[in-house]
Amino acid sequence: MSVDLKTVKRVAHLARIAVSEDDAQRMTGELNAILGFVEQLNEVDVSGVEPMTSVTPMEMKKRVDAVTDGNKAADIVANAPATDENFFLVPKVVE
Amino acid sequence: MTDLTRLTIAEAREKLRGKEITATELTDAYVSAIDQANATFNAYVATTPDKAREMAKASDARLAKGEGGALEGIPLGIKDLFATEGVHTQACSHVLDGFEPRYESTVTANLWADGAVMLGKLNMDEFAMGSSNETSYYGPVINPWRRSRTETVVMPTTHQGDGGFVAAGGARTARTYDNMQLVPGGSSGGSAAAVSAFLCAGATATDTGGSIRQPAAFTGTVGIKPTYGRVSRWGTVAFASSLDQAGPIARDVRDAAILLKSMASVDAKDTTSVDLPVPDYEAAIGKSVKGMKIGIPKEYRVDGMPEDIEALWQKGIAWLRDAGAEIVDISLPHTKYALPAYYIVAPAEASSNLARYDGVRYGLRVPGKDIIEMYENTRAAGFGREVKRRIMIGTYVLSAGYYDAYYLQAQKVRTLIKRDFELAFAAGVDVILTPATPSAAFGVADEDMAADPVKMYLNDIFTVTVNMAGLPGIAVPAGLDGNGLPLGLQLIGRPFDEETLFQTAHVIEQAAGRFQPEKWW
Numbered sequence: 001m002s003v004d005l006k007t008v009k010r011v012a013h014l015a016r017i018a019v020s021e022d023d024a025q026r027m028t029g030e031l032n033a034i035l036g037f038v039e040q041l042n043e044v045d046v047s048g049v050e051p052m053t054s055v056t057p058m059e060m061k062k063r064v065d066a067v068t069d070g071n072k073a074a075d076i077v078a079n080a081p082a083t084d085e086n087f088f089l090v091p092k093v094v095e
Numbered sequence: 096m097t098d099l100t101r102l103t104i105a106e107a108r109e110k111l112r113g114k115e116i117t118a119t120e121l122t123d124a125y126v127s128a129i130d131q132a133n134a135t136f137n138a139y140v141a142t143t144p145d146k147a148r149e150m151a152k153a154s155d156a157r158l159a160k161g162e163g164g165a166l167e168g169i170p171l172g173i174k175d176l177f178a179t180e181g182v183h184t185q186a187c188s189h190v191l192d193g194f195e196p197r198y199e200s201t202v203t204a205n206l207w208a209d210g211a212v213m214l215g216k217l218n219m220d221e222f223a224m225g226s227s228n229e230t231s232y233y234g235p236v237i238n239p240w241r242r243s244r245t246e247t248v249v250m251p252t253t254h255q256g257d258g259g260f261v262a263a264g265g266a267r268t269a270r271t272y273d274n275m276q277l278v279p280g281g282s283s284g285g286s287a288a289a290v291s292a293f294l295c296a297g298a299t300a301t302d303t304g305g306s307i308r309q310p311a312a313f314t315g316t317v318g319i320k321p322t323y324g325r326v327s328r329w330g331t332v333a334f335a336s337s338l339d340q341a342g343p344i345a346r347d348v349r350d351a352a353i354l355l356k357s358m359a360s361v362d363a364k365d366t367t368s369v370d371l372p373v374p375d376y377e378a379a380i381g382k383s384v385k386g387m388k389i390g391i392p393k394e395y396r397v398d399g400m401p402e403d404i405e406a407l408w409q410k411g412i413a414w415l416r417d418a419g420a421e422i423v424d425i426s427l428p429h430t431k432y433a434l435p436a437y438y439i440v441a442p443a444e445a446s447s448n449l450a451r452y453d454g455v456r457y458g459l460r461v462p463g464k465d466i467i468e469m470y471e472n473t474r475a476a477g478f479g480r481e482v483k484r485r486i487m488i489g490t491y492v493l494s495a496g497y498y499d500a501y502y503l504q505a506q507k508v509r510t511l512i513k514r515d516f517e518l519a520f521a522a523g524v525d526v527i528l529t530p531a532t533p534s535a536a537f538g539v540a541d542e543d544m545a546a547d548p549v550k551m552y553l554n555d556i557f558t559v560t561v562n563m564a565g566l567p568g569i570a571v572p573a574g575l576d577g578n579g580l581p582l583g584l585q586l587i588g589r590p591f592d593e594e595t596l597f598q599t600a601h602v603i604e605q606a607a608g609r610f611q612p613e614k615w616w
Contacts, residue, residue, distance in 0.1 A: 001497075001500070003491065007491075008487070011487055011490050011491045011494065012487065013471075014490050014494065015446060015474070015486050015487055015490040016450075016453070016467070016470040016471050016474055017471060017474045017475050017478070017483055017486065017487070018468075018471035018472050018474070018475035019475065027483075027484065027487060030484055030548055031484070031487060031488060031491070033547060033548060033549055034438060034484075034488055034548060034549065035488075035491075037435055037438065037549045037552075038435040038436075038438055038439055038501070038505075039435075040431075040432065040435055041432055041435050041436060041439070041504050041505060041508055042504070044429070044432055044504075044507075044508050044511065046504065046507035046508065046511070049507045049510050049511060050507070050510055051503050051506035051507045051509075051510065052506045052507075052509040052510045052513065053506075054337075054367075055323050055337060055509075055513070055563075055564065055565030056322070056323050056324045056367070056369060056565050056590065058324070058367070058369060060366060061363070061366045061368075061370075063363065072197070075197035075198075076197075076456075077456075078197055079193070079194050079195065079196070079197075079456070079457035079458070080455065080456050080457060081454060081455075081457075081458070081459070081460035082460070088455050088456060090455055090466050090469070091462070091463070091465055091466045091469055092465075092466075093465075093466050
């Protein structure tokens with residue numbers, strides 16, 4: 001399988017990365033080189049093989065349903081580019 | 096006084112405990128070495144000399160009372176991927192500009208609890224995506240090793256004056272060094288270069304497809320990627336969560352064992368942290384490998400592999416045989432599919448993990464006319480080319496209609512890769528010996544690799560299988576190539592059997608000796 005310019009632009013939008021026409025052109029070539037490389041996986045017979053979900057056989061750890069952490073609003077917003085009274089500020093989303 | 100930065104961690108530990116040196120002296124020696132040499136190597140992206148001196152002072156107080164921890168007063172470098180409270184943590188990406196976390200990663204918290212001293216944050220490929228440290232926002236790291244050749248120089252016979260004194264002529268060998276700058280490997284290039292150039296006693300690193308072992312092999316250092324689940328991932332910037340594992344890069348096998356013991360832990364904050372006690376890895380060093388079964392996988396003999404690497408592999412086999420191990424040929428038939436499967440699984444997980452860098456909660460924000468455009472502009476400006484490439488591949492293979500063909504197929508192949516290893520271990524193989532990399536260190540801005548991303552990816556051909564199967568793997572330096580550059584061998588072990596890796600790697604180290612670059616900086 002290979003991708004065309006239109007697909008690259010669609011994927012870039014899905015990934016929320018702005019691309020120029022030149023970027024998209026270059027990426028098309030690069031992505032096709034990688035997709036060409038991974039193509040060889042199709043020659044592997046995987047009939048009856050389960051896809052890996054956990055590399056180490058283990059049970060998902062669970063913890064008690066209790067509040068163990070919190071009250072750190074100032075810490076959480078400390079690194080944000082724009083905040084007001086411990087809220088993250090973003091451009092207007094709803095008119 | 097001897098140069099304190101030349102001491103291994105084990106040697107420094109002994110001198111600190113014996114009060115022959117202080118942690119402050121040792122730290123000062125590293126701080127000066129970094130001041131003098133970091134501009135040459137670009138190994139550190141942030142240094143913390145004041146914090147280091149403060150920590151060293153506290154170590155000296157504890158050592159005076161005889162209360163020193165396992166790493167008391169040992170100065171370490173920390174890869175920029177580990178969250179360190181109030182200190183530069185950016186995964187060497189522009190998108191995390193100015194990020195100083197309000198928390199400490201479990202790995203670094205463990206190290207400080209054992210008394211280690213932080214020298215600063217080490218350069219790396221952006222988000223650990225790369226094999227040469229050239230994708231870093233902070234620029235490439237330079238390998239302390241240079242190509243060289245040995246020349247026999249015939250000394251001219253010199254006649255001096257009328258007195259009739261004649262100096263004897265003769266031959267001596269001289270090494271001529273090439274000034275071409277070489278990469279230290281990646282993604283933990285800053286870690287490997289700093290350890291190799293004596294800019295820290297040891298370093299933390301991480302390995303998703305070979306990012307500890309390949310740079311270790313390129314710099315003549317020892318690097319171990321532990322079993323998936325051995326070291327907590329909490330507070331380590333995520334790349335591909337099912338593959339990422341932290342581990343140390345060190346000057347020798349014993350130092351790597353000492354560091355891993357402190358880095359590893361059982362952590363309730365990481366759901367994939369395995370509930371097994373951390374053994375005393377150092378105790379495995381010096382044990383005989385007599386009777387041990389060493390597997391040699393035929394699939395690791397690849398086309399175009401330099402003769403030096405094949406010869407090194409044979410030497411490794413001979414050393415272990417001489418030490419009493421039994422050598423057996425094995426087959427790991429799905430080896431060649433590990434790298435293509437990796438380039439589906441890792442980008443898929445990365446595209447999901449890196450979705451969080453949106454210009455809202457931390458780091459860079461580039462404005463746009465609405466929120467979507469703000470996201471797109473921020474991510475376009477914040478991520479480098481390699482990171483964008485991988486996010487794009489990941490987004491594509493996970494998108495509707497392609498998930499089964501790519502991601503599901505890759506995860507099935509991954510099951511088969513793991514099964515190959517399981518069958519070998521079930522047949523009685525204790526450890527598997529392979530080359531660590533298909534080449535020695537290459538030049539900065541290598542044109543072939545820049546032109547074709549897949550060429551760069553092939554660096555990880557021998558290491559990536561280990562991540563896909565979640566196994567432990569260690570790279571140990573074993574010799575020099577024809578250009579005088581270090582080459583490494585890799586040992587792969589059973590899950591959670593890091594002790595056997597240290598034991599076997601030590602036998603190789605004893606036979607091969609240690610490798611240090613000649614100081615030119």
